[in-house]
Amino acid sequence: MKYRSLYASMDPRKLSQVMVSTAQQRGLDAVLRTITDGIAQCPNTVLTRIWLAESDSLCEVCRSRNDTSDITRSLHLVASAGVPHDPQADYGRLDGAFHRFPMGERKIGRVVSTGEPLRLAGLRGDEEWIANPAWFAHEGVRTFAAQPLIFRDDVLGVLALFDRGLLDEEAFEWLRIFADYAAVSIANARAFDEISLLRTRLEEENLYLREEVTAALGMGEFVGESQALQHVLRQVQLVAPTDAAVLITGESGTGKELVARAIHDRSPRKDRPLIKVNCSAVPDALFESEFFGHVKGAFTGALADRPGRFEMADRGTLFLDEIGEVPLAMQAKLLRVLQEGEFERVGDTRTRTVDVRIVAATNRDLKREVEAGRFREDLYYRLSVFPVHIPPLRERREDIPKLALHFITQSARRMNRRVPRITQAVLSQLAAHDWPGNVRELQNVVERAVILSQGRSLHVHLQPSPSRERGVPSLPTPSMAQLATREELKRQERENIVQALRLTKGKIFGLDGAAVLLGMKPTTLASRIKALGIKKSKLDS
């Protein structure tokens, strides 16, 4: 048997290369493999192995063997590599006879329990402690060396080496330095794995919560078929896949946030977060920290480092609601991050970079704000690359019945109640109202009405709408005080049904059918339609 140079084991240059390669790895498995594969390349190495102290339940091999009875820590073989004489032998296997050692048992266990290294050079192969003398002889093992892997006074495990050379003191010292370095890498890799796991868990949780919130608030679903809303939706489809900044304008409660979410959800950034800043809710003095974060001690109350909204939205979308409320001094800093993607946390000198798509919204006339000198013109143009305007509800009254029905169903479901009936009269009332608070006001009014209805017909209480006085057309409302002849009543009933059928596009059954609007059983309505000779084909006239 021909051996390589006896004293060339643990070549320091080779070891330092392995250290560099190890530093480039992140996860624990990769770090362990890099260490053992690296040492296996040193001259004379037969086999090198790492055992780490952990409980059986954390060990994959023990779990797969259903051998997780011992809940205390023992040593588990986690990495192995070598250069066998027999090319068929697999020295990378982890599940062999020496997979697990109880603490303190045999040489490996004792190195860990004492924290003392061990070097046994000049072995003959017949020493009493050797478990497999035939293997020692076959491989020509002359040295067994083991270094504890110690990180911050904690013995993590052991790095062991079976070598064909006579490992001298100096080489053994190199192995100790290497083991210290390996222990730090292992501890860091474990921390990295834990952080990755937590991050994945947080991302999953975040996704779950976002879906829950979306479902609970009925977000993401646009209701309404008016030309105006369809135009908005077409703009959303167009701009969403790009990275262009969007400025959404419209009165309060028109659905600006809904549009912002729709843009994000239809964009390539949809798997990253949409972070919202309500600029009207941030005190002037805290804007900078809110946007860019701060470092510990930057100001009174800055007890720890904190990332700002820009960092949180990295690779996602930042929704700046009420952008018109951002103070002038802050606008310059905002412009810089929009132009260069760079900023510093408050109290920090390090410049950070982010990749954020901006969607801003305002109910102010931002152009007028620019003219009045309250909003920077350059920032205005940066933000309004693609403007989207949502008209107020009073300019798209045809959306009101559908929206009302949508909110009735949604509220009833949320409150675990039967969906109350809504009559034509109530619908007329809603359609005629001016809705200064727009869709949100409609939603609130309907929600309140659903609570009061207790599962019966829906009644709403609205302040008289000024629109009536201005002669905005409303749906006919039958008056109880009016006396009518049989013929008039029949005509009114006919008109009423025709009106309801027009609103539902001829649909009788279902939650969005005319029967619900009229508060009738669908079968009764169907027979009335027949009796009154109403033809669906004539509804448009």
Ligand SMILES: Nc1ncnc2c1ncn2[C@@H]1O[C@H](COP(=O)(O)OP(=O)(O)OP(=O)(O)O)[C@@H](O)[C@H]1O
């Ligand atoms: N077309 C629509 N279909 C369904 N729901 C809508 C629609 N438009 C708005 N809403 C709902 O109305 C409520 C108000 O909408 P949103 O918060 O998006 O308005 P906003 O314009 O951002 O309001 P503000 O200016 O006060 O921030 C939300 O619950 C939203 O889901």
